[in-house]
Amino acid sequence: MSVYIFHVLIMMGIYAILALSLNIIVGFAGLVSLGHAAFFGIGAYVSGLLMINGLGFPAAFFLSGIITSLLGLCLALPSLRVKDDYLAIVTLGFGIIIGLVFLNLEITGGADGLVGIPPVSLMGKPLYSKPGFFGLVAGVLVVMIVTMYTLKQSKIGRAWAAIRDNDVSAAFMGINVYGYKTMAFITSSFWAGLAGSLYAHYTAYINPHTFNMHTSIMVLSMVVLGGIGSITGSILGAVLLILLPEILRPLADYQDIFYGALLVAMMIFRPQGIMGRVKITEMFGRKK
């Protein structure tokens, strides 16, 4: 039983990292990305392949983040020049193309996927225990949350907020709009890559199916459900959308209908998401 609980907790942690990373693009900088699962997948495949080919864990982990962020840069440079509506299409296309690449490359194992990915090893010892792996995921998540708060609280966070709000006047504040949008994509894809790496080493087996449109939409739903731009919201969104299928397992056939209804209901009754603009520090005490 406790093994099962830790499995759910690990999934929540990995998807919280993924949702938070998407929130940098969508919530902080006010852009769209409909292909976020591609970054998740790139991180997973890169990390898996690096470790299969003999690299140690911390190195493969960081390299997967860096290589994924380089691909984020490659996507950002041409697509952030176009207007926002096109960005949705470009990121959607990127997601589909990367999915096809995973499916058709020999090195990624095609439709069969990548088997036998070595487990995480810390200081030479493989980490098989689920609570131990959860500790690792939680540690990465905490580091990410802290850096997201500090970034949000800095001139970079303000520049992103300005761009999201009004990119014309942002430029007249001396903000390099294109540069800061690119920075949001790089930061976001870095963390999505790390989430992918954790996923790959946790499951030991990955296939293209995990990194398709469905996942992109699910992660976007987590961000929207929790509240666009809210850090606690993205975590809550991930927790809820990982938990629901577990609870609703007997109703698995209707799961997608439930998701859809949930999102529509959110849009109608609470478009700002569960957390909305409420800061978690304001939820307790201080209520005017």
Place this chain on the structure above:
Amino acid sequence: MLQAQGISKHFMGIQALCDVSIEVLGGEILGVIGPNGAGKTTLFNVLTGLFFPDTGTLTLQGRQITRLKPHRRVKLGMARTFQNLEIFRDMSVLENVMVGGHIRLKAGYWCSMLSTSGKRCEERLLKEEAFALLELLGIADKAPQPAVSLSYGNQRRVEIARALISKPAIIFLDEPAAGMNPRETQELSGLIARLKSSLQLTVVIIEHDMNLIMDICNRIVVMTEGKVLMSGTPNQIRSDQRVLDAYLGGDIL
């Protein structure tokens, strides 16, 4: 300070600017007046980089800036406010002003992420400066409020503070007194004159309020139909028949 030579700009058949040449001298307050649709705002947009001109050249302190992006021009010391308030709607008054100080903050990506002491120190100084500016504009008590909750007049003050905090050499004010009552307008005109001398600012101002324009401007450029009709001192403008005609005997003094 700033030269514009032969600037033309058209929008889908409308010739908004036609061969406009103006020069802004360092340390002056230059007024730009003219009827609605004369192309005053378009001129500001070209000078500050929102649009690039179809023809013509711009030089700022001897430097060619004709096709320089707006954020680059800010770094060269340009700042502006907008006729149609372009306040950041999701932010508080204070945050709006802080964003205006973007180029003054040195901390890069890593220092911001790690929240180094240098980063926190410069943020604190900027925040103090933002408060001081809000104080100067008489809206310091509104600092924590959402910027959109303010009256139009106060939103214009926020825009002025937001422009000033970048420490510009030249500032463009597009109808800063619109939405203000006569008393507020008078306060504003005193403030602009004071700021100009204390900060050694060069000011270019579009305004329909002729009292304000005549009071504070060293020189005035009159525009009609995308062209410069004439330029001169307030006294020359006041007594010029062409200007009177352009305003169709309207509200000019």
